[in-house]
Amino acid sequence: xxxxxxxxxxxxxxxxxxxxxxxxxxxxxxxxxxxxxxxxxxxxxxxxxxxxxxxxxxxxxxxxxxxxxxxxxxxxxxxxxxxxxxxxxxxxxxxxxxxxxxxxxxxxxxxxxxxxxxxxxxxxxxxxxxxxxxxxxxxxxxxxxxxxxxxxxxxxxxxxxxxxxxxxxxxxxxxxxxxxxxxxxxxxxxxxxxxxxxxxxxxxxxxxxxxxxxxxxxxxxxxxxxxxxxxxxxxxxxxxxxxxxxxxxxxxxxxxxxxxxxxxxxxxxxxxxxxxxx
Numbered sequence: 001x002x003x004x005x006x007x008x009x010x011x012x013x014x015x016x017x018x019x020x021x022x023x024x025x026x027x028x029x030x031x032x033x034x035x036x037x038x039x040x041x042x043x044x045x046x047x048x049x050x051x052x053x054x055x056x057x058x059x060x061x062x063x064x065x066x067x068x069x070x071x072x073x074x075x076x077x078x079x080x081x082x083x084x085x086x087x088x089x090x091x092x093x094x095x096x097x098x099x100x101x102x103x104x105x106x107x108x109x110x111x112x113x114x115x116x117x118x119x120x121x122x123x124x125x126x127x128x129x130x131x132x133x134x135x136x137x138x139x140x141x142x143x144x145x146x147x148x149x150x151x152x153x154x155x156x157x158x159x160x161x162x163x164x165x166x167x168x169x170x171x172x173x174x175x176x177x178x179x180x181x182x183x184x185x186x187x188x189x190x191x192x193x194x195x196x197x198x199x200x201x202x203x204x205x206x207x208x209x210x211x212x213x214x215x216x217x218x219x220x221x222x223x224x225x226x227x228x229x230x231x232x233x234x235x236x237x238x239x240x241x242x243x244x245x246x247x248x249x250x251x252x253x254x255x256x257x258x259x260x261x262x263x264x265x266x267x268x269x270x271x272x273x274x275x276x277x278x
Contacts, residue, residue, distance in 0.1 A: 008048035023067035026096030054078045061092040089278035097271045105275040114274035115250035119264035123237045133223045141185035148194040156214035195219040198232035208236035210246035
């Protein structure tokens, strides 16, 4: 099968990805990949087959084949092409824990190393009332908060490989996305000090997301996590969201317990899996 390097346009990627999402019920490209394609295309290595593509950004691989062309060996050929050029370990996400992805990963020596859960709650489940911790005010984001937001984010996600790396340039790229609403980025303030934030996201008028909740480690123990999460949930529900989702590491038992207590549930099919090779 003919595999070409570097000759697939972003528009073709969008079309194949949209078809895969419609068939599978899960988007095959994550936000970081789309941001790289739009803002830093020079960082994206590309492979193309007749009906599919593979992308490599750093050590993270994305591979998608159009639903109408699956089970013909095209995915395996694309993966062989990438691995032939790989100079070190690779990781790849299967969004939705797709059985074909699991089989392809196993045949090529990828190990299952990480699970990310999607948890959901309907807005019909009543929310607890919002109570701000003593001495703390929750408000919407202002441009002058950028530096402090990046600082708190870096401290809160120091061990997180994706979120923790956000700098002011990446923050600006995310804020340039069509969905960004400064009123939906809630910050907890103690006077002039930013203690934490809850960044909400709207996928549609009826679907909202707990996008990022970050608390300065120095401010832990003040009830900020629950208060900010609730503030964001009220914001989304008051704005018309019928369902709210979030992503959480499957082994983060304390976070899963908090979200479960707020009415979020996880279905086994709502699982994203990371595979590792090399």
